Amino acid sequence: MAAPSDSDERSDAEQAIMKATYRALCKHGYANLTIHAIAEEYGKSTAAIHYHYDTKDDLLAAFLSYLLDRFISRVHEVETTAPRERLDSLLDRLLTEREGYQDFMTAMLEMRAQAPYNDAVREQFQRNDEYTRYLLKTVIADGTDSGVFNADDPAHAAEALMLIVDGARNRYPSLDDEDALAEARETAREYVEHVLMAE
Amino acid sequence: MAAPSDSDERSDAEQAIMKATYRALCKHGYANLTIHAIAEEYGKSTAAIHYHYDTKDDLLAAFLSYLLDRFISRVHEVETTAPRERLDSLLDRLLTEREGYQDFMTAMLEMRAQAPYNDAVREQFQRNDEYTRYLLKTVIADGTDSGVFNADDPAHAAEALMLIVDGARNRYPSLDDEDALAEARETAREYVEHVLMAE
Numbered sequence: 001m002a003a004p005s006d007s008d009e010r011s012d013a014e015q016a017i018m019k020a021t022y023r024a025l026c027k028h029g030y031a032n033l034t035i036h037a038i039a040e041e042y043g044k045s046t047a048a049i050h051y052h053y054d055t056k057d058d059l060l061a062a063f064l065s066y067l068l069d070r071f072i073s074r075v076h077e078v079e080t081t082a083p084r085e086r087l088d089s090l091l092d093r094l095l096t097e098r099e100g101y102q103d104f105m106t107a108m109l110e111m112r113a114q115a116p117y118n119d120a121v122r123e124q125f126q127r128n129d130e131y132t133r134y135l136l137k138t139v140i141a142d143g144t145d146s147g148v149f150n151a152d153d154p155a156h157a158a159e160a161l162m163l164i165v166d167g168a169r170n171r172y173p174s175l176d177d178e179d180a181l182a183e184a185r186e187t188a189r190e191y192v193e194h195v196l197m198a199e
Numbered sequence: 200m201a202a203p204s205d206s207d208e209r210s211d212a213e214q215a216i217m218k219a220t221y222r223a224l225c226k227h228g229y230a231n232l233t234i235h236a237i238a239e240e241y242g243k244s245t246a247a248i249h250y251h252y253d254t255k256d257d258l259l260a261a262f263l264s265y266l267l268d269r270f271i272s273r274v275h276e277v278e279t280t281a282p283r284e285r286l287d288s289l290l291d292r293l294l295t296e297r298e299g300y301q302d303f304m305t306a307m308l309e310m311r312a313q314a315p316y317n318d319a320v321r322e323q324f325q326r327n328d329e330y331t332r333y334l335l336k337t338v339i340a341d342g343t344d345s346g347v348f349n350a351d352d353p354a355h356a357a358e359a360l361m362l363i364v365d366g367a368r369n370r371y372p373s374l375d376d377e378d379a380l381a382e383a384r385e386t387a388r389e390y391v392e393h394v395l396m397a398e
Binding site: 168180 | 228230305308309311312313314315316321324325328355358359361362363364365366367368369370372373374375378379382383385386389390393394
């Protein structure tokens with residue numbers, strides 16, 4: 001599986017548009033996200049956005065790809081190769097509260113709920129998910145090889161952890177469950193400790 | 200905590216409208232759900248629906264309450280009092296594929312994603328979630344008292360299982376992850392077996 005590029009090959013303009021998209025999503029939610037609202041955050045005309053992205057769907061798929069690249073570059077900053085520490089840092093990254101996160105997660109859940117109706121967006125969500133599961137599966141398989149973990153099926157273990165992560169992404173905005181991220185981090189820890197760790 | 204009524208006190212008309220709402224949601228999705236579409240499934244006029252439910256939000260909150268009552272009445276059919284068997288039957292009920300489920304889960308995820316913008320719907324989702332967690336917590340606490348389980352914090356264990364359930368409800372429609380329910384059932388089994396069961 002080819003890893004997405006670690007260095008950001010987006011032009012300065014494209015990076016600025018991605019950041020403007022993030023702010024517009026937090027401010028307006030997904031249902032009210034327009035190219036106009038993004039242009040307002042970008043500080044330029046809608047034409048300046050359409051120069052880079054033909055349609056809103058193209059822009060949204062590019063935005064999801066941008067989020068994946070950011071996630072990957074943060075994950076690559078972690079310098080340890082010890083499987084347990086690498087797995088913990090992946091889970092920390094996936095399940096840590098950040099400033100403005102409630103608004104962002106609310107908008108992302110809306111976008112996911114619309115994914116069944118939007119091929120470009122659904123396919124990019126699937127790519128992001130596949131790559132994240134690949135990172136989890138690899139560290140779990142490495143840890144099993146070196147005797148730290150004891151996973152019969154690293155692919156299932158990776159999916160199990162993603163179920164917990166996606167449960168938090170569902171509960172946090174839709175039930176206003178402020179503790180969902182912390183509860184999910186603890187549930188993932190229990191899964192690692194009791195299901196994955198070798199005796 | 201007062202349990203919702205086990206017997207269905209809805210009138211025949213109200214029950215027929217709830218069933219029509221289910222079919223309309225599966226057919227049209229949440230974004231395109233109108234009182235007109237429900238009336239079409241019901242086989243009567245929109246006025247016949249508005250006689251029972253003032254607004255679409257009232258109807259949707261009533262529909263979520265109807266789903267909870269159906270879930271509870273199915274759960275009450277289980278005759279064993281053995282904690283492990285009762286917990287397994289709750290998890291089976293929450294994580295079993297049913298006919299037409301993909302369309303229904305797609306519509307429900309849309310409705311959940313809109314919950315942050317709709318007080319009546321969000322509050323009813325919260326009540327449904329609270330009651331389901333209460334059922335899980337009670338059986339886990341009973342099992343801990345009788346020495347079958349070994350849960351330090353039954354409320355957290357109930358939330359952990361709900362994270363796995365809601366992960367499947369998120370992944371199944373948004374990632375087109377057909378295996379999400381079976382993977383989640385296996386993950387819940389691992390959690391029960393390795394985290395909750397007494398040595």
